[in-house]
Amino acid sequence: MASAVIDFNALRKSCASCALAQLCLPASIGAEGLTRLDELVQQRKPADRGTTLFDTGGRQSKLYVVRSGSFKTFVDLPDGDHQVLGFHFPGDLLGLDALPSEVHRCNAQALERSMVCEVPFNELSNVASKLPGLQQQLYRVMSDEFAREQEHMVMMGRRQAPARLAIFLHSLSERRRRLGLDPLELNLSMSRQDIANYLGLVIETVSRLMGRFQSAGVLDVERRIVHIRDMDALRALAHAGDAADGMLKSASSS
Amino acid sequence: MASAVIDFNALRKSCASCALAQLCLPASIGAEGLTRLDELVQQRKPADRGTTLFDTGGRQSKLYVVRSGSFKTFVDLPDGDHQVLGFHFPGDLLGLDALPSEVHRCNAQALERSMVCEVPFNELSNVASKLPGLQQQLYRVMSDEFAREQEHMVMMGRRQAPARLAIFLHSLSERRRRLGLDPLELNLSMSRQDIANYLGLVIETVSRLMGRFQSAGVLDVERRIVHIRDMDALRALAHAGDAADGMLKSASSS
DNA sequence: CGTTCATTTGATGCCGCTCAAGCAGTGTGG
DNA sequence: CCACACTGCTTGAGCGGCATCAAATGAACG
Known part of the structure; x- marks a missing residue:
């Protein structure tokens, strides 16, 4: 359906060959760092529309990077309603609300057929503590996530x-x-x-x-x-x- | 275990003697870790009502921990209005929006005479990369901050x-x-x-x-x-x- | 071609914003 | 110590924007 200009042949397994590398965690780490990061990253099968990456209460603390498609995050309210917290597109991170060994406080659901990379957070943290560049990039994307939530609040205000x-x-x-x-x-x-x-x-x-x-x-x-x-x-x-x-x-x- | 009584005489300089230690970064690091953390933490003079810890555009990437009093964070809007993003009380962290070497995207202002601890983020990050307990606690408070923003959005919804x-x-x-x-x-x-x-x-x-x-x-x-x-x-x-x-x-x- | 669900369009009423006045707590100068 | 102004908050009257209820239209799918 979407005539995305992304070359899917370039979307191979390694971070080095990923079109999103500059937006994602690999930004500003060297070749050796890339190798170590690659060992952590798990590819996932495409997520069909409606499937969830994680649900409220889930204890798996993994980080997800959207490669293609889109997701929404939302919380279930006591009265049966939802509150949508955000929409997430290629390059965005998901799962920051459950760092580390905490429980997820929201649900993440695919809005269309989508692809994600998956990184066990604890292992990522270990590697990051030895790669200042990666550590810094990790903080940066988290900071960006704060900024995005702030924008949402300004909008709601x-x-x-x-x-x-x-x-x-x-x-x-x-x-x-x-x-x-x-x-x-x-x-x-x-x-x-x-x-x-x-x-x-x-x-x-x-x-x-x-x-x-x-x-x-x-x-x-x-x-x-x-x-x-x-x-x-x-x-x-x-x-x-x-x-x-x-x-x-x-x-x-x- | 922990006595619920706050002894204000114990509110001295060191993290070890801080009544907020269990809520703050020192939680779950050993005695040696505490010493290294103490070297980073700078005490500040009391902030009077109306003074700001940091302003939008500021480049100092420090982390602030509220010890006493309270703060509000807010952004200035193009039309001259404000949007209040949150209120912050003892044990809360401020400055997460400017990790590391980014610019602050909001202002933090004291609502009353307040005390804060101040930690240069880059140095904290260095120490944290060698102290898994501290690293984990750092992620945890950031995760808590995400949770708080989510609550705000649910409320606004x-x-x-x-x-x-x-x-x-x-x-x-x-x-x-x-x-x-x-x-x-x-x-x-x-x-x-x-x-x-x-x-x-x-x-x-x-x-x-x-x-x-x-x-x-x-x-x-x-x-x-x-x-x-x-x-x-x-x-x-x-x-x-x-x-x-x-x-x-x-x-x-x- | 008919069913189902998402979206659009219309009519009505209520909640919360706007405008405006009154009030209490605080500070200042005489 | 009091008069005065000032700021922050409360209270009231009226209106408008958005929610609610209801129905029509259109797309998707078997």
């Missing part, structure tokens, strides 16, 4: 629904850009339900806002494919305290 | 304002309990404005809800001192999808 959706879409675009993909062409692998939950809204509101964004000429929405027509407008909407809502007020001028 | 406030108050209570303090007696060192911002609400809503909680016999609110009268009711409110709102409908049980 914004009261107006249009700003939340705009921030979300802009964030997806940024992440695609970082992966070397077209930042204007979003492929929403998650359902509207997941998006709404992630944003603290209901599904109807998300749907309506998508429509309004489209009418305003900001987006082209076609089912799960979203094309960003006006990035500046999207940014304006994202940063709007209360302003910039004018561009959505039905009047389809300009 | 709840639509109903009463549930958000109840979750917040209950969380504060839990944190006091973990510190060996009375979990029923909350001392809100942060302003209503900070609370409202943290919860994604406005100050008036927080104020009204405090009033309603008090009328319902759940709380005793007196300025910044909040006494929890009915912990079960507070929990019920926290987990309420939509139910349990009944207990707030004006006339209530004596």
Whole structure:
């Protein structure tokens, strides 16, 4: 389905040949380090849509790196509802919430057929303690994960629904850009339900806002494919305290 | 085993004599490890209300441990507003967002006169790589930090304002309990404005809800001192999808 | 072609935001 | 010690945005 520009022939077993190496743990360690890291990394079979990498309460402390596809992490709430915590794309790490010998506090589920690398955390930690470069990179990706959660909270703190959706879409675009993909062409692998939950809204509101964004000429929405027509407008909407809502007020001028 | 009594005379310079040792980095490292850790830890002068430990953009990658008092972390938004990310009490770590040689992505400000320990992160990392116990504890507190952020997101995902406030108050209570303090007696060192911002609400809503909680016999609110009268009711409110709102409908049980 | 599920679209009502005024605790200068 | 201003919080009235309920449409699949 997705005509990803990734060369799957290059996605072999070794980290050295991985297209994501610069985003992932191997960044900034030498050839010898790579060899030792390679010994730890376990490849997994493709995870089909709906299967989970780990579930709440699980005790396996492994680190997962998304190679292709996408995942969502979420917690189950006492009232039977969910809360989606995040979406994860190639290069992202999963499993940081259970370092080391702790229990997972959330679930990680594939949104589509996806591939991951799997690293036993304790062994990784051992190797990292002898490879300063790897250790540093490990801290860095953890720090990045903190930054991502902070972004989520900033988004949730914004009261107006249009700003939340705009921030979300802009964030997806940024992440695609970082992966070397077209930042204007979003492929929403998650359902509207997941998006709404992630944003603290209901599904109807998300749907309506998508429509309004489209009418305003900001987006082209076609089912799960979203094309960003006006990035500046999207940014304006994202940063709007209360302003910039004018561009959505039905009047389809300009 | 551990006596619940905090002896303030024991709050001397060394980690070994610190009342927070079991919550902090020294947990589960031996005497020799403690000595090496002590060499890294720098004591700081008391931080007065309003002073910042670090600011957005700062490049000093240090770790801070709150010894007494409290802090808030927050980001500045383009429109001049803030977003409060969290509140931090004794035993909590600050500065994890700038590991290592990255820039801080938020500000940390004292809410009252507070004390912190300060550890240069790079040196801590070096020592930790030779002390598996310390390394593991470092990962653990980072993992805890992830868990705390997840709780925040769950809270923000709840639509109903009463549930958000109840979750917040209950969380504060839990944190006091973990510190060996009375979990029923909350001392809100942060302003209503900070609370409202943290919860994604406005100050008036927080104020009204405090009033309603008090009328319902759940709380005793007196300025910044909040006494929890009915912990079960507070929990019920926290987990309420939509139910349990009944207990707030004006006339209530004596 | 019919069933099912995801998404869109519409109508209505409530919760929480906005605007505005009142109040208590704190500090300052006379 | 009191008058005054100031800041942080509470309380009230009114409105609007988003949730809720309900139904239609469209895509996916056997």
